[in-house]
Amino acid sequence: xxxxxxxxxxxxxxxxxxxxxxxxxxxxxxxxxxxxxxxxxxxxxxxxxxxxxxxxxxxxxxxxxxxxxxxxxxxxxxxxxxxxxxxxxxxxxxxxxxxxxxxxxxxxxxxxxxxxxxxxxxxxxxxxxxxxxxxxxxxxxxxxxxxxxxxxxxxxxxxxxxxxxxxxxxxxxxxxxxxxxxxxxxxxxxxxxxxxxxxxxxxxxxxxxxxxxxxxxxxxxxxxxxxxxxxxxxxxxxxxxxxxxxxxxxxxxxxxxxxxxxxxxxxxxxxxxxxxxxxxxxxxxxxxxxxxxxxxxxxxxxxxxxxxxxxxxxxxxxxxxxxxxxxxxxxxxxxxxxxxxxxxxxxxxxxxxxxxxxxxxxxxxxxxxxxxxxxxxxxxxxxxxxxxxxxxxxxxxxxx
Numbered sequence: 546x547x548x549x550x551x552x553x554x555x556x557x558x559x560x561x562x563x564x565x566x567x568x569x570x571x572x573x574x575x576x577x578x579x580x581x582x583x584x585x586x587x588x589x590x591x592x593x594x595x596x597x598x599x600x601x602x603x604x605x606x607x608x609x610x611x612x613x614x615x616x617x618x619x620x621x622x623x624x625x626x627x628x629x630x631x632x633x634x635x636x637x638x639x640x641x642x643x644x645x646x647x648x649x650x651x652x653x654x655x656x657x658x659x660x661x662x663x664x665x666x667x668x669x670x671x672x673x674x675x676x677x678x679x680x681x682x683x684x685x686x687x688x689x690x691x692x693x694x695x696x697x698x699x700x701x702x703x704x705x706x707x708x709x710x711x712x713x714x715x716x717x718x719x720x721x722x723x724x725x726x727x728x729x730x731x732x733x734x735x736x737x738x739x740x741x742x743x744x745x746x747x748x749x750x751x752x753x754x755x756x757x758x759x760x761x762x763x764x765x766x767x768x769x770x771x772x773x774x775x776x777x778x779x780x781x782x783x784x785x786x787x788x789x790x791x792x793x794x795x796x797x798x799x800x801x802x803x804x805x806x807x808x809x810x811x812x813x814x815x816x817x818x819x820x821x822x823x824x825x826x827x828x829x830x831x832x833x834x835x836x837x838x839x840x841x842x843x844x845x846x847x848x849x850x851x852x853x854x855x856x857x858x859x860x861x862x863x864x865x866x867x868x869x870x871x872x873x874x875x876x877x878x879x880x881x882x883x884x885x886x887x888x889x890x891x892x893x894x895x896x897x898x899x900x901x902x903x904x905x906x907x908x909x910x911x912x913x914x915x916x917x918x919x920x921x922x923x924x925x926x927x928x929x930x931x932x933x934x935x936x937x938x939x940x941x942x943x944x945x
Contacts, residue, residue: 548677548938549876551678552674552931555674555677556669556930561927562923562926565661566646568664569643569656569661570644571583571584572643572655574632575634575695579608580608581631582607584661585601585608588668592671595675597614598614599611602702609691612686612703613687613689615681615685618681621681622942624683624710624712624714626713626933627700627895628716630691631695633655638916640653642919652923654920657921659911660716660907663926666927669930670930670933670934671687673934679943680944681942682941683711683940688703688708690702697891698850700895701894703895704895712865713895713896714865714906715891716908716929719906719911722873722882723866723873724905725859725861728780728885728889729889730808730889731810731811731817732806733824733844734842734845735760735806737753737756737803737804738840739754740799744799750799752799753801753802764827768823768827775812777813779885780856783810787807788806789804816855817844824842828840852894853897857893857897859903860902863902865904868936868939872935872936872939873932881906886905909925
């Protein structure tokens, strides 16, 4: 029997959709005690009951990564399927955030797209391959990791402590297209120091808010021409966003401090050091224009643990790319697009610090991730199982 048909026969669509709904029904965001612990334990139990070798490895505050392995017979490369088990909080969702309901051809709830639908598909892939009787040559791993939405300690742990694979597929929502790159991410804080004074005698003070306004004007004039000269063929130019600003204490006082936090997206060839140096140049221009201008820069550590969030580029000549393109076309009947993620993903940790080629392919769309009505198309979750399974067979090699 054709391998695709054997995979289809090895699981029912309702089985993986039920699994996805069950995962959504277990809250695993930052406001829940234990965060991902309950969903990790539940998923590990499901994998174990279905005959998969699985371990729970504590990473932060006993919150564990799920590490599952379908052992190969030997002689083939290893492939890792990676997904994060945490989600953002429900915030002000307009639907039940933890219903996990299958309705109108979609799984609904927080994390359905980002990315419990993919985690369900990845776990089901190992089970379907085991049931099919098709024996892989190389190992197939599934790593369900913690805390991607904040500092990515989960995938950092996999990079540092294994398991090791020859390539990684990260299941962030891509509508089953192939995301072969994305920009890096750096958060930076600019602090302007002024001098306080009474609002009735502002000439005795130095208004930090006014000085920050001058810095922003200078940055918005100086940076875009520089960034637009560094256009990457897939990612486009580096970009920045002014995300948070606060300063002053009350309307009747001259502000003696103003803080700006910005998001800077890097393309290959840029580093956090080069980004900081470029902003220091703009600060120096402001100092020359105004002797009272006093500002400092610092990296904001809140979005990373120990590893820099660098850009990700997947080598276009790598065999996994063609394997996945054929698998998606075979399963869905359409040729997938090669795209770049708009956000940063854990694929960059595997590609850079882990020295392992990594790309993004998963069900759902990033357009609804973190949104008020998050959902994931049911057919894409089912198709993802078949795509991951075919890719594992072709990449790892198989018999039977």
